[in-house]
Amino acid sequence: MQLKKKFNLSYPKLSVLGFFLIIIIGAILLSLPISSRDGEFIPFINALFTSASATCVTGLVVYDTYSHFSVFGQIVILALIQVGGLGFMIIATMFLLALRKKIGIKERGFLKESVNSVHIGGVVRLTKHILIGTFLMEGIGAIILSIKFSYEMGMAxxxxxxxxxSVSAFCNAGFDLMGRYSKYSSLTRYSNDTLINLVIMFLIVIGGIGFIVWEDIYKHKYKFKKYQLHSKIVLCTTFLLIVCSVIIFYFMEMNNVLEDVGIKERALSSLFQVITPRTAGFNTVDIASLSEGSKLLTMILMIIGGSSGSTAGGIKTTTFVVSILSVVSLIRQSEDLNIFGRRLERGVLKQSSSIITIYLSVALLAMLFISFNQPELDLRDIVFEVFSAIGTVGMSTGITSSLDIASKMMIIVLMFCGRIGSLAVIMAISNHTNTVLTKSPVEKITIG
Structure with a gap:
């Protein structure tokens, strides 16, 4: 009985353990000679870094994926991206459904937390829709991209x-195989290609809005008023972030990286570069060449990230909106957080504040550590790298391959926390539960 209780894991602990095991298995496979083009073992720390980046759908790399890894290694990376994007609980459920196994209440509870669903009822049906929707979207993207790429690469x-x-874009992973043309070039070769830009951006946005929003759109189609409050917030915030950011980026870079290109490429590059930081990691312009203002905008977008229950990272759009609403309510001297004619529950502000505080605290500690460990690195590059890692973005100014073992381990921890959630990691580590039945006396303090 005691042994059974010991292994009765909560979802945060199961999530941390599951992702950790997947990363280790991936690292072992990637370190084997069969995974590299030269047929030699690679340092385990680099294999671990690549596995963590793929599983946590980040995209930061110490090796160019195409030129360093064999087809076997690339397929391992692709599998890690797919598992990491969907989450191991959804993948496990897929196998249970295929084997016609019964899914119990405990497994349904884990699924509910995995997809950030509000209700446990219908969570298995939602999981089926997620799987069908994922493979459908990835399939459509793969067909279009395959036709386009076949003209210059050959059919196979x-x-x-x-x-x-397609899988890398949908899962917001940012891994690419364009090293066949130029190492670490991402999609810069296709900065003026309308079709590839639109397909990749579409996959990134669809993957980043979240599974709950998919279900709402599937059930209610274009009837926005019938959507859940969560879906309304996600869709409106995503739209506003894209529109406002693309205008800012365009004017910041029109006399810099966009100066010598046509109006179509300016528009495509501006749109692409404000969508990909949330949190895909592809780029069609040289990140290191961006103005300081554009790098700051990119970091802000990396911090916000995608939406809850999606393949994206960051603090999430709903957390960002709750923090804005709390400021608005304070200015209006209102105790409630109201939006779209609804009042948010009390605990949501506490949860939102905790997520932002932990997120920024972990990021700042990581910056201090890397700055102390490698003082030769530029602080601006370190800040960008850290937010890219914890936001599971994968964009870099070019310092990833220059990191030493200690700094790589720190980035691995950031990617891990970014994918699972820093709060979830802390909850998994902590065994403390508050069982005190009495409350302490209230006393006021001065704030601000």
């Missing part, structure tokens, strides 16, 4: 690249 390579980049 075109199909392979189409599938790889």
């Amino acid at each position: 390579a075109g199909i392979y690249n189409g599938v790889f980049h």
